[in-house]
Amino acid sequence: MKKFALTTVGMAWVLGGCSLIPEYQRPAAPVPAQYPQGGVYSLAQAGTVAVETGWQQLFHDPALQQLIGAALANNRDLRVAALNVQAFQAQYRIQRADLFPAISASGAGKRQKVPGDLTGTGKSAITSNYSATLGLSAYELDLFGRVRSLSEQAMLTYLGTEEARRSAQLSLVANVANAYLTWRADQELLTLAQQTLTANDHSWQLTSRSKTAGKASALDVVQARTAVESTRASVARYERQVAQDVNNLALLVGGPVDENLPSRPLADDLVARLPAGLPSDLLQRRPDILQAEYQLRAANANIGAARAAFFPSVTLTANAGSTSKELSGLFKGGAGTWTFQPQINLPIFNAGSLRASLDYAKLQKDITVAQYEKSIQTAFQEVADGLAARQTFNDQLDAQRDFVAANQAYYDLAQHRYRSGVDSNLTFLDAQRSLFSSQQALIVDRLAQLVAEVNLYTALGGAWSVNPSPTAAADIPPVSPAHNEGKTG
Numbered sequence: 001m002k003k004f005a006l007t008t009v010g011m012a013w014v015l016g017g018c019s020l021i022p023e024y025q026r027p028a029a030p031v032p033a034q035y036p037q038g039g040v041y042s043l044a045q046a047g048t049v050a051v052e053t054g055w056q057q058l059f060h061d062p063a064l065q066q067l068i069g070a071a072l073a074n075n076r077d078l079r080v081a082a083l084n085v086q087a088f089q090a091q092y093r094i095q096r097a098d099l100f101p102a103i104s105a106s107g108a109g110k111r112q113k114v115p116g117d118l119t120g121t122g123k124s125a126i127t128s129n130y131s132a133t134l135g136l137s138a139y140e141l142d143l144f145g146r147v148r149s150l151s152e153q154a155m156l157t158y159l160g161t162e163e164a165r166r167s168a169q170l171s172l173v174a175n176v177a178n179a180y181l182t183w184r185a186d187q188e189l190l191t192l193a194q195q196t197l198t199a200n201d202h203s204w205q206l207t208s209r210s211k212t213a214g215k216a217s218a219l220d221v222v223q224a225r226t227a228v229e230s231t232r233a234s235v236a237r238y239e240r241q242v243a244q245d246v247n248n249l250a251l252l253v254g255g256p257v258d259e260n261l262p263s264r265p266l267a268d269d270l271v272a273r274l275p276a277g278l279p280s281d282l283l284q285r286r287p288d289i290l291q292a293e294y295q296l297r298a299a300n301a302n303i304g305a306a307r308a309a310f311f312p313s314v315t316l317t318a319n320a321g322s323t324s325k326e327l328s329g330l331f332k333g334g335a336g337t338w339t340f341q342p343q344i345n346l347p348i349f350n351a352g353s354l355r356a357s358l359d360y361a362k363l364q365k366d367i368t369v370a371q372y373e374k375s376i377q378t379a380f381q382e383v384a385d386g387l388a389a390r391q392t393f394n395d396q397l398d399a400q401r402d403f404v405a406a407n408q409a410y411y412d413l414a415q416h417r418y419r420s421g422v423d424s425n426l427t428f429l430d431a432q433r434s435l436f437s438s439q440q441a442l443i444v445d446r447l448a449q450l451v452a453e454v455n456l457y458t459a460l461g462g463a464w465s466v467n468p469s470p471t472a473a474a475d476i477p478p479v480s481p482a483h484n485e486g487k488t489g
Contacts, residue, residue, distance in 0.1 A: 019145035021152070021304030024297055030373045031279050031380040040388045055173050058272050058457060063261040064180045067253055071176045072169065074254030081168040088158040095154035098147045101139040101316075107132045109327065130327050135319020135339070146308030153301040160294030166287035170462040176252050177271075177454045183245035184266055185447040189440060190238035196436045197231040203432070204228050207425055220425040227429050231436070266446050271453045274460055276387055282379045285461030289379060292372040299365040306361040309354050310347065317341040379459060386456030393449035400445050404438045411435040 035041065059065055072078065110129045116122045142148055204224040210216035249257045264270060283289055322335040329335060347354060414431035417423040 018143070019148060019304055020307035021145065021149055021301050024300050026293070027296075027369055027373060029279065029283065029376050031376055033279065035276055035279065035380075035384055035387055040391050041384075042391050055177075055457075055462070058274070059177060059270065060268075060272065061180075061264050061270050063263060064177060064270070066261075067180055067249065067257070068173055068176050070255060071172055071253045075172055075252060076254060078165075078168055078172050081165040085158070085161050085165045088154075088161040092151070092154040092158040096151045098140070099142065099151055101136040103134065103136050105132075105134045128325050128327075129323065130325070130330050131321060131323040131337075132330060133319045133321030133337075135317070135321075137317050137319075139316045141314040141316065143314060144308040144311045146305050146313070149301050149304035149308060153298045153305065156294045156298035156301060160291045160298065163287040163291035163294060166462075167291065170287060170458055172252065173462070174454050174458040176249070178451050179245065179249050179252055181266070181270070181447055181450050181454070183242065183249060184263055185443055186238055186241040186245055187263070188266055188443050190235065190242055192436070192439055192443070193231060193234040193238050196432070197228065197235055200224070200227045200231050200432060203428070215421070216425060223425060223429055227432060266443060266450070271450050271457075273390075273453065274457060276383060276456075276460065279380055279383070282376065282383070282461060286375075286379050287461065289372070289375050289461075292368070292375040296365065296368040296372050299361070299368045303358070303361045303365060306354075306358040309357065312344055312346045315343045315345075317343070379461075382459035383456065386452060386459050389449075389452040390456070393445070393452055397442075397445055397449060400438070400442045404435075404442050407431070407435040407438040 055068060056065060059068070108131050112127050112129075114125050114127060116124045119125050140147055204221070204227070207216050207220050207224040211218065211221050246257055246259055283293075318338075318340045320336070320338040322330055323337050324330045324332070324335045411431040411434070414423060414428045418425060418428035
């Protein structure tokens, strides 16, 4: 009997290599093989660093690098994402354990007083019974790969969660960079507003003295004061924005932010330029695309489990041990016992629930195919938008710098003509407003250009190097790119 049991288990291990999982084939990418060329995409492939470069080489501001490092260590959302990876890893291990028999040992003892009317002798008696057993309980022989399919689905779901963690990390780097650049831009706008307020206040005082001397009207004084109050409102607005920027950074970083961090001017080369590569590169670089593909493969594995449910399932329960009325006789000869209990379950009628489960699994795969293709299309669109922004922002900034220079010349000339008494105060105030507005627009445009480069970095998948996942456990087997196990034996 023991030989029969061992033979049955051995056959189960051999048959367990069968699978009803459909052969996996990656869907074709629903995007062109090349990004748009020419026109606004003339700088599409331009880059100053290699695409495999990490964020440390992408951002040139030491203060920004420091903040990103702190965020990666302390951000709570990223911490939750990492813990989710560990949670799904544990779920995979739980599911994988069903592939192996669970062996347990147990011991029991019982002493019982039996009343005389039940002993047959008319006298009460005390009975004893002791046992020790070793065995397995309800182990399913995975003849058609149901348990294996569920285990593979759990593994692929775990790997998808790891990509979700990478996606969260990538988004965090981009969010910290954008928040930092916004903070620096608002600081420059605040400084500009303060400088303009000083100039406007000086002009107001000068106009007031001119009115006292009879060289300016009351209207000129009112107009000069209007410029002062307008600029004062701008100062208050930028002070608020700077404070809120610091608060936003503190939330992203996960700790306080030193407001006196040394900074570089926004006009400096703060963000390196990445080459775009080819759309096919996104399939290996974008964590959201990789996550979508893992979800697709998990749905494909679930079909195998749904198919296997149509076939009989065999479970084994077996144990061996000894039993005795006396504890001292528990391990003596002749006290041994064993039990072997196979059980087969054959689905005959289930009102179509198995067919519906299979149909549902196939529909879920079709849904994940559409989601996978959508993630590729979204990635292509984000990269194309970033490439278009690269050239147009260059042109826009060149034009805006020329516009600032023209307004500066207009302001200098208007100031000279006003102080010479050639033009009225109205012309001078208009020149002040135009210069202030153009300088503001230049800072805003420069911020938009830097943010666009950061967003392109995100769209390209973070320019990450292909390294083993830091959270992947050593006991998790690699996942092949395609299953060739569409047969049942």
